[in-house]
Amino acid sequence: MPTKTRNMQNPMHIFWRAAMPDKGKLALAILLACLAALLEVAPFVLIWRLAEEARSGSPETGTILRLTGGVLVAVILRFMAQGGVTVLGHMAGFRAECRLRSDLVERMRHVVPASVEGKSGQLSRAVMDEVGRFNSILAHTVPDAISGLFLSLVCMGLLFWIDGRLFLAALGMLVLGLGAQGRIVRAAPEPFARWVAADGRATSALIHYVRGLATLRAFNRQADSLHEVRDSIFAIGKLASDITRACSKPYSIFNLSMTVPLLMILPCGLWFFTRQTLAVSDLLYATAIGGMMFLPLTKVAMCLPALRTFQAGAAHVQAVRDLPVFAEPPAVKPAGDNTVVFENVSYSVRSATGKDIPVLQGISFTLPAGSITTVSGPSGSGKTTLARLLARLDDVSDGRVTIGGQDIRSIPQQAFQRLVSIVFQDAFLFHGTIRENILLARPEATEDALMHAVEASGCAEMLKRLPLGLDTPVGDKGFGLSGGEKQRIAIARAFLKDSPILILDEATAFLDPVAAKGVSRSLGRLMGGKTVLAISHRLHEIENADVTLILEGGCLKDKGTHEDLLARSAIYQRLWALQKQSSVWRLGG
Ligand SMILES: Nc1ncnc2c1ncn2[C@@H]1O[C@H](COP(=O)(O)OP(=O)(O)OP(=O)(O)O)[C@@H](O)[C@H]1O
Ligand SMILES: [Mg+2]
Structure with a gap:
């Protein structure tokens, strides 16, 4: 197509x-x-x-x-x-x-x-x-x-x-x-x-x-x-x-x-x-x-x-x-539920020498509507690329991604934007006030809806410390705010948008354990009732996921619950052991 x-x-x-x-x-x-x-x-x-x-x-x-x-x-x-x-x-x-x-x-x-x-x-x-x-x-x-x-x-x-x-x-x-x-x-x-x-x-x-x-x-x-x-x-x-x-x-x-x-x-x-x-x-x-x-x-x-x-x-x-x-699709077909399906998806990038380098190959899986699916795998295995394809930051090279049975390439841009939200590891904030940055998700939102998003995302605490509150100006890319604060603003945006499909890519990766714990709690609230695809290095954050996908070298190697995978997947066991080691890591030890 x-x-x-x-x-x-x-x-x-x-x-x-x-x-x-x-x-x-x-x-x-x-x-x-x-x-x-x-x-x-x-x-x-x-x-x-x-x-x-x-x-x-x-x-x-x-x-x-x-x-x-x-x-x-x-x-x-x-x-x-x-x-x-x-x-x-x-x-x-x-x-x-x-x-x-x-x-x-x-x-x-x-x-x-x-x-x-x-x-x-x-x-x-x-x-x-x-x-x-x-x-x-x-x-x-x-x-x-x-x-x-x-x-x-x-x-x-x-x-x-x-x-x-x-x-x-x-x-x-x-x-x-x-x-x-x-x-x-x-x-x-x-x-x-x-x-x-x-x-x-x-x-x-x-x-x-x-x-x-x-x-x-x-x-x-x-x-x-x-x-x-x-x-x-x-x-x-x-x-x-x-x-x-x-x-x-x-x-x-x-x-x-x-x-x-x-x-x-x-x-x-x-x-x-x-x-x-x-x-x-x-x-x-x-x-x-x-x-x-x-x-x-x-x-x-x-x-x-x-x-x-x-x-x-x-x-x-x-x-x-x-x-x-x-290309804007000509007709709008009504979408079914919010089930996401990757059907035999492959994706490659063109190198400087003009050669196609495969990043993902023959990936197939389903995210049932309202379920939480996590993606695990070594660095460079293709996790972010998978999330980017679902967010339609680029199109698949082969296969297709569907939402409610409809190929995402045939969903008009505006309708698609309403369906999917994404929170990355480094939130991008625009030059403007915190209020403007949150309202970006839904400019016509009422003050009540905005305040609800502020509370649910855990921004309220941070805003109390700022004399201008929501009207505090933030510099380019959120200059002047900490990583955790920026991330909370990004989560407030996602709350305000309230789209049925949510993608989280290492949303707590840049935060220290204390900030990460707070942000994780806000994310937990955000995920409620949504179809979620979450990527996280902190495996304990995803223990409660319905299914975990294991990627390696751009291929889907395994999938199952945390317990299943811990019992039978060598890659998952290795990742889990590494995660355990890093959580007890200390200076000089
Ligand atoms: N536009 C691109 N150009 C060249 N290589 C790319 C491009 N996009 C992805 N890749 C390569 O594809 C592979 C998968 O990248 P991806 O970012 O999806 O990995 P990841 O699993 O998210 O890794 P990490 O855990 O470190 O975030 C990497 O080797 C990366 O260098
Ligand atoms: Mg990544």
């Missing part, structure tokens, strides 16, 4: 689609950019008219005043048009960014959770930094490129109108310049993509370094790890200088040919003048226009690096859009 879908699109296309609702603003910005370009040459035309007027021998005061006023108005209007371009471009840009970011975040709601694990740095970079380039592309790069091209074309038209021979002479420089620019363009995409990738690696290295700082400090290894960050930063510097070196020669030729078409216009113009085929005012005008004719093209060339970087970044944004998502 296909459960994951992918979206394949041209990376740049998604940006233009995000900008489309503001196409009117963008079209107006481009029109204004062209108008600003026209207004940039207008003073030259007016000054040329002034020169013609002066050359006529009897200049009229009214005409001179009109022409001079025209120059002033053109300059002021040009600044206004340019301002309009920037304002409209930024407005469209910010709105497009906002649309694209919310689209990406909305997609993340449906992605297969396993596909984004460990990628928070890359994801935030794509959603914030790469998307963030779009605003400047719309407000500056695109209008600059269009107005630059337009201005050059207008100047070329004017020069052609003044004198076709001078136009052809100047065109020689353009051919030379465009040839040089072509070399830069052809050489550029690959280094730019490498540069963006190196930038991404440096960001990840830095995030990694900051996250591990406490551990590195404990082992006095900050300096070693800092090397990795430094190396990645130097790698960016090296790529940037490689790009600069590769482009420097064609770039100099391009700049020269763009800034000095006068090298052709002036000698040719003077020659035509001496042969009396060109008027002096036309020579002056052609010189002025020729001087600025190709200059705007350098503005266009300056846009290329920004476009290249944007293009390379767009591929990262596309990668976020291409993350596999759970």
Whole structure:
């Protein structure tokens, strides 16, 4: 059954689609950019008219005043048009960014959770930094490129109108310049993509370094790890200088040919003048226009690096859009009871070399509705993976998992979320108050329901010690609270959600025996009447389970009650003996 879908699109296309609702603003910005370009040459035309007027021998005061006023108005209007371009471009840009970011975040709601694990740095970079380039592309790069091209074309038209021979002479420089620019363009995409990738690696290295700082400090290894960050930063510097070196020669030729078409216009113009085929005012005008004719093209060339970087970044944004998502099943079939069945389930992960590594193989078992089943097995035997498949953090590679006889892949996401709760060993708390963190499970819950969850989870004791109680802010990931306190908040969430199926994965693993005992009591209350799959290293906590599953090497080796297994399962006996040993372990003993 296909459960994951992918979206394949041209990376740049998604940006233009995000900008489309503001196409009117963008079209107006481009029109204004062209108008600003026209207004940039207008003073030259007016000054040329002034020169013609002066050359006529009897200049009229009214005409001179009109022409001079025209120059002033053109300059002021040009600044206004340019301002309009920037304002409209930024407005469209910010709105497009906002649309694209919310689209990406909305997609993340449906992605297969396993596909984004460990990628928070890359994801935030794509959603914030790469998307963030779009605003400047719309407000500056695109209008600059269009107005630059337009201005050059207008100047070329004017020069052609003044004198076709001078136009052809100047065109020689353009051919030379465009040839040089072509070399830069052809050489550029690959280094730019490498540069963006190196930038991404440096960001990840830095995030990694900051996250591990406490551990590195404990082992006095900050300096070693800092090397990795430094190396990645130097790698960016090296790529940037490689790009600069590769482009420097064609770039100099391009700049020269763009800034000095006068090298052709002036000698040719003077020659035509001496042969009396060109008027002096036309020579002056052609010189002025020729001087600025190709200059705007350098503005266009300056846009290329920004476009290249944007293009390379767009591929990262596309990668976020291409993350596999759970396909929403078309029809909602009513689920039966809350019996969970694993039918011949296998699961493998893809290694970095592209090989499939089996983690679980041919697992079959049933969790009868309202029963408590525990999972035991050595570290790495696949216990957490089993829990993750039931919580649908990823889909099985083979076989199926059913709830009430219905394949969990055919249960709509929202309905599935209501059915299953999971408490992990390290509770994840969001930046916000304790109240907000608990209400996450059911935002519409009444104050009574919230207080019941607080009492039942054992949070009440802890809240009494906090002056702000439920309104105490907790930092990212619950910074400022102890492991036991965070775990109680996670249990309060599960109480509030009150889903019929509960998964516990080493919910007390990180706690000291005293805290673990308290949390275990709360969990005991939480389990009442639910279909439970519990993983615990503390075997005494699961002595009362209805059934225990024994996993080893990704296979289901045995199942039975605590007494059964203790009597006949060698693996269980070994685990039990180890557990007994660790409970009497003491310093020096
Ligand atoms: N995404 C993954 N990529 C690579 N290996 C994985 C992945 N997920 C699980 N594994 C591997 O599958 C095996 C089972 O992992 P799992 O976390 O399910 O074990 P566990 O029984 O819960 O172990 P523990 O008792 O230590 O928590 C391990 O060898 C683990 O490294
Ligand atoms: Mg585990």
